[in-house]
Amino acid sequence: MNWSLDKIKQHQHFDKSLNFIKLISIVGSTEVILKLIGFVSGILIVRMLPVQEYALYTLANTMLGTLVMFTDSGISNGVMALSGKVWKDPKKLGEVLATGLDLRKKFAFIALTVSTPIIIYLLLKNNASWLSAVLIFLSLIPAFYAALSDSLLEITPKLHQDISSLQKNQLRVGFGRLLLVILTIFIFPWTFVLILASGIPQIYGNSKLKIINKKFVDSHQKPDPVIRKEILKIVTRILPNIIFYALSGQIVIWILSVFGNSTDLASIGALGRFAALMAFFTTISGTLFLPRFSRLADDKEILLRYFSFFQLILFLAAGFIMLIVFLFPAQMLWLLGASYSSLSSELFLIMLSNCIGLIAAMSGNLIGSRGHFLNPIFVIALNLGTVILAYFIWDLTKLRGILYYSIFNQCFSLLVNYIFSFSVIIRAKK
Incomplete structure (x- = not known):
């Protein structure tokens, strides 16, 4: 036995595997x-x-998340792809990061200008008063401001795998958000107050992220026109996808906000709280696997091995989540309160859709971290085709029909992402 253990310890990949296991456990x-x-x-x-x-x-x-996606428009993908090539050079990293942040500010102005009347209209359509609608919109601005730089500032520490600093910062933000919610919700149970309570801690967290970045990045660099051109090339390729996914990714909310009623909208929002089960795996993969995959050499065998290993982890995670949903639906709904206790079937459907969507999205993000993206025209045509087909099969103005469509659409997305990802990997060098 001791001989076997010694032989394992002497293996050339033992230390690397042990460190990776420790990192996963910490994360x-x-x-x-x-x-x-x-x-x-x-x-x-x-x-x-x-x-x-x-x-x-x-x-x-939902509108905040969509607004953030519009503002990003693939900028973070471009910054990740370019940073993965120069991650050891502080000056080059500083140029890439400064260019990405500058582009996001410009995109933010456009997104906010276009979305303002839409946000106000949808709030009024769902029985908000004018005062409430204006206050909610104003409260979205700090949260939106915080999201402008959050994901970009995390790229460099992720590439250098400075995970402990990132997670300490995330813990500060999380505890700050929980504290503000507890302090406000019992006295001011209003939407705009709670959105403010969510956005303010992230602004503080972003100031800490800038300090973390100084360990790896020359923060005095200015936006570079050549890098801007490279990032915009990636943005141009995937912007139609971003716009489409920003709308179709929350199609349940959008349809219910226009054609449904407040009760169904609240129900789908409450059930969506269990998406935190998936957010756990999304964050881990985004922190550990995407940066590492971005750094890999352009070698077919290496890429295939890492990609397949990542898929195994995703399927195990999705299976674990669905097992919990199948065994404990009543207990999960009890957490939401009596108003949502009759939604066991809807809970299963939305979690199944989310699990399939998790695998599809993370697979696309994995290959996207290396600068490869699906043709947007093809993606839009495919998704529009699934919507049209679903329209003749299910009633998309009803909650159950929308959930069936969502599962159907996520399955198509997964299939297409797999075909594209494997075709990219197969074309890589030996």
Whole structure:
């Protein structure tokens, strides 16, 4: 036995594997705490807000997420792809980061200008007063401002695998958000107050991220026109996809906000709280696997091995989540409160859709971290085709019909992402 252990320890990959396992355990344990904090905050909000107010909260958060996607428009993909090539050069990294941040500011102005009347209209359509609609919109601005630089500032520490600094910062932000929610929700159970409570801690967290970046990046660099051109090339290739996914990714919310009612909108928002189960795996993969995959040499065998290993982890994670949903639906719905206790079938459907979507999205992100993206015209045509087909099969104005469509669409996305990813890997050098 001792001889076998010694032989294992002497293996050339032993130290690297051991360090990676330690890193996963550290990231995993911290992510459990982070997601638990977020989950507790979410459940507290679901239980304390009236159904009508929670419908507005769901709509406001959906619009915030969509606005952030429009503002990014693939900039973070471009920054990740270019940073992965120069991650050891502080000056080059500084130029890439400065260029990405500058582009995001410009995109943010356009996105905010275009979306303002749409946000106000949808809030009014869902029975918000003019005063409430204006206050909710104003509260979105700090959260939106914080999201402008959040994901970009995390790229460099991820590439250098400075995970402990990132997670300490995330813990500060998470605890700050939970504290503000607890301090405000019992006195001011209003949507705009809770959105402010979410955005303010992230602004503080971003200031800490800038300090973390100084260890690896020359922060005095200015935006570079050549790098801007390279990032915009990637943005141009995937912007139609971003726009389409920003709308279709939350199609359940959009359809219900226009054609449905506040009760269904609140229900789908409450069930979405369990998406935190998937966010745990998304964060771990985004922190550990995507930067490493971005740094890999252009070698077919290496890329295929890493990609296949990543898929195995994703399927195990999705299977674990669905097992929990299947065994404990009543207990999960109890957490949401009596208003949502009859949604067991809807819970299963939305979690199945989310699990398939998790695998599809992370597979696309993995190959995208190396600068490869699907033709946007093809993606849009394919997704429009699934919408049209689903229209003749299910009633898309009903919650159940929308969830069936969502599963159907995610399956198509997964299949297409697999075909594209493997075709890219096969074309790589030996």
